[in-house]
Amino acid sequence: MNEKFLENEENQCTECGEFIKKGKSVWLELAQDTGDYYFNGIPKGKNLISQGWHPFGSRCAKNKRVD
Numbered sequence: 001m002n003e004k005f006l007e008n009e010e011n012q013c014t015e016c017g018e019f020i021k022k023g024k025s026v027w028l029e030l031a032q033d034t035g036d037y038y039f040n041g042i043p044k045g046k047n048l049i050s051q052g053w054h055p056f057g058s059r060c061a062k063n064k065r066v067d
Contacts, residue, residue, distance in 0.1 A: 011055035015064055018057060026061035027053045036066040043067070 011025045012018070028037035030051040039061070042048050056064060 013057040013060050014054040015056055015060035020055060020057050024058065025055040026058055028056055028061060028065055029053050037061075037064045038067050039065045040067060 009025075010022050011020045013020055014028075026039070028039055029041045030037055030053075031042050031046070031048040032051040033048045037054070037056075042050055
């Protein structure tokens with residue numbers, strides 16, 4: 001799913017700001033219209049505009065994701 005993101009990068013969690021260990025980021029796509037985050041990308045047919053993919057730590061990703 002998120003093969004396009006380099007797993008050897010260190011990222012900062014979008015939600016809490018903590019640094020995420022290399023290869024442990026969970027990438028969620030933000031829907032600009034609703035502010036919802038999607039794990040598998042914005043579903044087709046929802047007619048939402050993507051604000052891009054954002055890195056999260058696993059705990060924060062579980063709390064923020066819609067699907």
